Amino acid sequence: MITRYIAEALQRAQYRIVDDGLFCATVTGLPGVIATGKTLEACRTQLSEVIEEWLLVRVAEGLKIPRLGTATVQVRRAS
Numbered sequence: 001m002i003t004r005y006i007a008e009a010l011q012r013a014q015y016r017i018v019d020d021g022l023f024c025a026t027v028t029g030l031p032g033v034i035a036t037g038k039t040l041e042a043c044r045t046q047l048s049e050v051i052e053e054w055l056l057v058r059v060a061e062g063l064k065i066p067r068l069g070t071a072t073v074q075v076r077r078a079s
Contacts, residue, residue, distance in 0.1 A: 001072075001073055002052070002055060002073060004071050005051075005055065005065075005068060005071040005072070005073050006048055006051050006052060006055075007071075008068040008069055008070075008071035009027045009030060009033075009051045009068055009071075010027075010044065010047065010048060010051070012027055012028065012029075012068060013025045013026070013027050013044070013047055014026055014027070014028065015040065015043065018036075021038075022036050022037070022038065023036060023037050023038070023039065023040050023042070023043035024036050024043070025043050025044065025046075025047045027047070027051065029066050029068065030051065030054060030066070032054065033047070033050055033051055033054050034050070035047035035049075035050045055073060059073070059075050062075075
């Protein structure tokens, strides 16, 4: 479930080159998710880690995780 969500987010990522040739990536719909890297691959690797951490924080805080296409992450509280 989480792996599929991260893969979907990476497919939706938008990359651009910023100052000094640094790559920067964001994912529309995932507020605060941003990564940078000296190469496109380094940026993509960093973005994957940022998305995972973003998901874990949202789960821990009980915050809603937006659907990305058919990819969802649903957390149920233990009773």
